[in-house]
Amino acid sequence: MYIEEIDPSAFLELISLETLWLDHNLHIDFDGSLLRNSLGLEFVNLSYNRMVHLPPMPSELLSRLKTLFLYGSPFEYKDIEAFRQRVWKQFPKLSLHL
Numbered sequence: 001m002y003i004e005e006i007d008p009s010a011f012l013e014l015i016s017l018e019t020l021w022l023d024h025n026l027h028i029d030f031d032g033s034l035l036r037n038s039l040g041l042e043f044v045n046l047s048y049n050r051m052v053h054l055p056p057m058p059s060e061l062l063s064r065l066k067t068l069f070l071y072g073s074p075f076e077y078k079d080i081e082a083f084r085q086r087v088w089k090q091f092p093k094l095s096l097h098l
Helices: 008-013 059-068 081-088
Strands: 002-005 021-023 044-045 050-053 073-077
Touching: none
Parallel strands: none
Antiparallel strands: 021 073, 044 050
16 A cells, blocks of 8 residues: 555645645545545545545555544644654555655
């Protein structure tokens, strides 16, 4: 399992190194899957329309992601490394590419 940018160069160009946060558009359906966009890709919509593609995940992992990212509320990070460290602490087997 891994999280990656759909377009790494465009994604990195948009990222602010000072602040990165998930907006409140992280939706998790009742069936345990992430809400799909019109292309059918599972995704997390980040602020400023940045998108991260997620492969299919077990419902247990989705529940933990929901808890980690405080569903319905922005979760702010001062830098990308802090974001990586928080994810890695909760999901040691999950690689995060930002």
